[in-house]
Amino acid sequence: MISIIGRRNSANVQKVMWTVGELGIEYTRQDMGGSFGYSDEYSQLNPNQVVPTIRDGDLSLWESNACVRYLARTYGKGSLWPADNRTLALADQWMEWQRSDISSAFFPLFQNKIKFSADQVNADQMTAGADQCARLYHQLDQHLEQSPYLAGDEFTMADIPLGTITYRYLNLDIERIELPHVARWYQRLCERPAFQYHVMIPFGANAEEWLQEEINNAKIQ
Numbered sequence: 001m002i003s004i005i006g007r008r009n010s011a012n013v014q015k016v017m018w019t020v021g022e023l024g025i026e027y028t029r030q031d032m033g034g035s036f037g038y039s040d041e042y043s044q045l046n047p048n049q050v051v052p053t054i055r056d057g058d059l060s061l062w063e064s065n066a067c068v069r070y071l072a073r074t075y076g077k078g079s080l081w082p083a084d085n086r087t088l089a090l091a092d093q094w095m096e097w098q099r100s101d102i103s104s105a106f107f108p109l110f111q112n113k114i115k116f117s118a119d120q121v122n123a124d125q126m127t128a129g130a131d132q133c134a135r136l137y138h139q140l141d142q143h144l145e146q147s148p149y150l151a152g153d154e155f156t157m158a159d160i161p162l163g164t165i166t167y168r169y170l171n172l173d174i175e176r177i178e179l180p181h182v183a184r185w186y187q188r189l190c191e192r193p194a195f196q197y198h199v200m201i202p203f204g205a206n207a208e209e210w211l212q213e214e215i216n217n218a219k220i221q
């Protein structure tokens with residue numbers, strides 16, 4: 001039984017939840033972070049004061065993409081974890097790109113648009129994030145013109161981190177450039193029950209609604 005610790009409305013937690021959902025692994029999830037705060041016991045497991053952390057037997061692991069890789073490699077060889085090294089390397093590349101480029105562009109956009117109260121909003125930061133996302137998603141769109149999934153013809157772990165952020169990006173009330181190939185890939189993700197259940201959950205339109213959704217999702221497995 002895998003234990004996942006982190007609030008259900010965290011994108012980094014959702015990556016891990018989606019992964020266990022795809023793999024059909026038994027799990028329990030415990031609320032932590034955000035309005036739930038951090039227990040002393042959790043801080044011993046993860047000194048970064050962020051979520052998620054997972055536990056599998058006596059292993060305790062943090063960093064969401066490392067958790068996705070661990071679960072895919074341990075429980076999904078030949079499916080989420082590609083069997084050949086070339087596909088594996090490409091999967092890794094897109095996961096790194098999500099963690100570095102996409103994350104640093106999207107985070108300020110999402111924080112300012114949804115999570116910050118009016119007096120905290122930094123309009124310049126939000127515009128810069130939106131411009132950066134447009135540039136990166138255009139690049140992603142060009143890649144997905146050639147390839148149905150990020151690492152090739154099949155769905156792999158690579159699609160999970162970027163798919164999770166893309167749900168949020170495409171559902172933000174902002175102007176976006178046309179992304180026909182991203183849209184087709186995203187539509188395929190939307191057909192997956194584990195994506196629907198763990199990722200496609202409302203996140204509200206402002207700080208108050210965000211918090212309400214966090215509370216609404218408490219205890220849901």
Ligand SMILES: N[C@@H](CCC(=O)N[C@@H](CS)C(=O)NCC(=O)O)C(=O)O
Nearest residue numbers: 010011012033034050051052063064
């Ligand atoms: N690099 C870390 C980042 C984790 C992270 O920043 N998580 C956010 C939620 S998405 C968090 O814990 N924020 C503080 C909180 O929720 O209390 C990872 O990928 O796991």
